[in-house]
Amino acid sequence: MMRDVKEKPKRAIVAAVQLPEVSDIEFESSLTELHQLAKTLGFDVTGRFAQKRAKFDQTAYFGTGKREELRILAEDADLILVDHEISPSQARNLEKEAGCEVMDRTMVILEIFHRHARSRAARAQVEIARLGYMAPRMREAAKLAGPQGRGRSGVGGRGASESRTELDRRKIRDRISELEKELSAMGAERKTQRARRQERPGLARVALVGYTNAGKSTLMRALTGSEALVADKLFATLDTTVRALHPESVPRVLVSDTVGFIKNLPHGLVASFKSTLDEALEASLLLHVVDASDPGFERQLAVTDEVLAEIGAKDVPRILVFNKIDRGGDEAALRARYPDCIVISARREGGIAALRGAILAFFRRDLVEADLYLPWSAQQLRGEIFLNCQVLEERAGNDGAFFRVRGERSAVQRLREQLGPAPRRRPVC
Numbered sequence: 001m002m003r004d005v006k007e008k009p010k011r012a013i014v015a016a017v018q019l020p021e022v023s024d025i026e027f028e029s030s031l032t033e034l035h036q037l038a039k040t041l042g043f044d045v046t047g048r049f050a051q052k053r054a055k056f057d058q059t060a061y062f063g064t065g066k067r068e069e070l071r072i073l074a075e076d077a078d079l080i081l082v083d084h085e086i087s088p089s090q091a092r093n094l095e096k097e098a099g100c101e102v103m104d105r106t107m108v109i110l111e112i113f114h115r116h117a118r119s120r121a122a123r124a125q126v127e128i129a130r131l132g133y134m135a136p137r138m139r140e141a142a143k144l145a146g147p148q149g150r151g152r153s154g155v156g157g158r159g160a161s162e163s164r165t166e167l168d169r170r171k172i173r174d175r176i177s178e179l180e181k182e183l184s185a186m187g188a189e190r191k192t193q194r195a196r197r198q199e200r201p202g203l204a205r206v207a208l209v210g211y212t213n214a215g216k217s218t219l220m221r222a223l224t225g226s227e228a229l230v231a232d233k234l235f236a237t238l239d240t241t242v243r244a245l246h247p248e249s250v251p252r253v254l255v256s257d258t259v260g261f262i263k264n265l266p267h268g269l270v271a272s273f274k275s276t277l278d279e280a281l282e283a284s285l286l287l288h289v290v291d292a293s294d295p296g297f298e299r300q301l302a303v304t305d306e307v308l309a310e311i312g313a314k315d316v317p318r319i320l321v322f323n324k325i326d327r328g329g330d331e332a333a334l335r336a337r338y339p340d341c342i343v344i345s346a347r348r349e350g351g352i353a354a355l356r357g358a359i360l361a362f363f364r365r366d367l368v369e370a371d372l373y374l375p376w377s378a379q380q381l382r383g384e385i386f387l388n389c390q391v392l393e394e395r396a397g398n399d400g401a402f403f404r405v406r407g408e409r410s411a412v413q414r415l416r417e418q419l420g421p422a423p424r425r426r427p428v429c
């Protein structure tokens with residue numbers, strides 16, 4: 001059964017005003033990041049739009065003449081994404097003139113966090129950030145609507161009065177403090193859960209972390225062959241951000257993607273961003289993906305390490321993966337400086353195989369090799385062997401089959417107990 005009918009992606013234009021103190025490089029890199037974030041939300045970015053200006057236009061962010069240009073460019077678009085946080089009146093005026101919906105940078109990021117927040121704590125954290133973003137906007141929206149409520153704001157709504165908004169604002173404040181209380185109660189509970197999980201490692205899990213645009217999702221797709229897995233019943237219930245390594249391996253490894261660090265992260269979103277890194281805490285191995293061709297990669301690498309330490313993931317083993325080496329970067333220097341790193345390109349033959357090899361080597365370091373004997377009378381256990389172990393060799397004997405397997409010590413032990421002792425190996429005629 002098809003799980004979801006593919007909707008036509010929304011077409012978006014990324015747009016920004018460049019202020020005099022912002023260098024061309026900074027400006028371009030921020031706009032490229034917004035483009036990337038838009039892709040993360042599944043938007044099809046069809047245009048880029050920029051204006052140099054001494055300051056943002058009070059009325060509609062862009063200057064008057066530019067708004068007309070934008071209107072023409074936006075004729076085929078569903079959305080305009082603005083690379084700054086703008087006020088509701090600026091957004092509304094821009095929407096009116098450009099004739100399509102406007103989202104600002106903060107809203108784009110909040111939407112991404114909202115989609116990625118999985119745990120209860122992460123959801124609460126993202127909701128706090130969302131409410132914090134909305135609260136000041138409601139007052140402004142109410143003012144715009146005026147006492148007669150002529151506005152068409154989606155927030156205040158028709159007939160919204162300021163006192164009504166005051167009430168809503170109080171509700172928001174109450175909700176925020178309620179969520180904060182819940183969060184601190186959850187803190188203690190989560191710690192014990194995590195400790196328990198680490199005692200009982202269970203599934204082999206890998207999480208991809210690193211800055212946005214480093215290539216995490218590309219590597220995720222390549223490692224897990226996501227398309228091939230749509231029909232795989234076993235994993236059909238897994239989230240889009242969690243997939244099994246494909247082709248399947250022993251042990252079975254689950255890979256998860258994370259939101260990714262954002263260079264230009266609005267201050268109010270820091271806490272909710274960290275909460276979306278929960279995946280990293282669940283993992284037994286982190287792949288820290290770095291864009292080797294980005295001149296600023298060292299700083300990004302340091303920030304990622306710091307944040308991982310702050311959220312308590314300092315001791316999770318990790319592999320440093322320098323990606324995009326086809327675009328630039330000095331492979332020899334990287335290897336010298338970071339001895340255990342892997343240097344690859346998702347675009348080059350061998351890159352993905354090298355990464356897969358490193359992941360499996362990590363999870364197989366604790367595996368043992370053993371002989372098992374499966375009597376013909378216990379054939380129903382054959383599936384168990386293949387599910388839990390890598391079968392290195394299989395030979396038929398007189399009363400059953402001999403297996404040479406590699407698997408986790410506990411899994412092999414359990415199978416041995418189920419199967420009973422193996423008879424002495426006899427050559428088969």
Ligand SMILES: Nc1nc2c(ncn2[C@@H]2O[C@H](COP(=O)(O)OP(=O)(O)O)[C@@H](O)[C@H]2O)c(=O)[nH]1
Pocket residue numbers: 036211212213214215216217218219260323324325326327344345346347348
């Ligand atoms: N040249 C080059 N581009 C890559 C490589 N890996 C990923 N990309 C591109 O980099 C962009 C960001 O990749 P994505 O996987 O979405 O990054 P994420 O934000 O970390 O998930 C996409 O346009 C990819 O096609 C690579 O090894 N070389």
Ligand SMILES: [Mg+2]
Pocket residue numbers: 040213216217218257259260
């Ligand atoms: Mg991604």
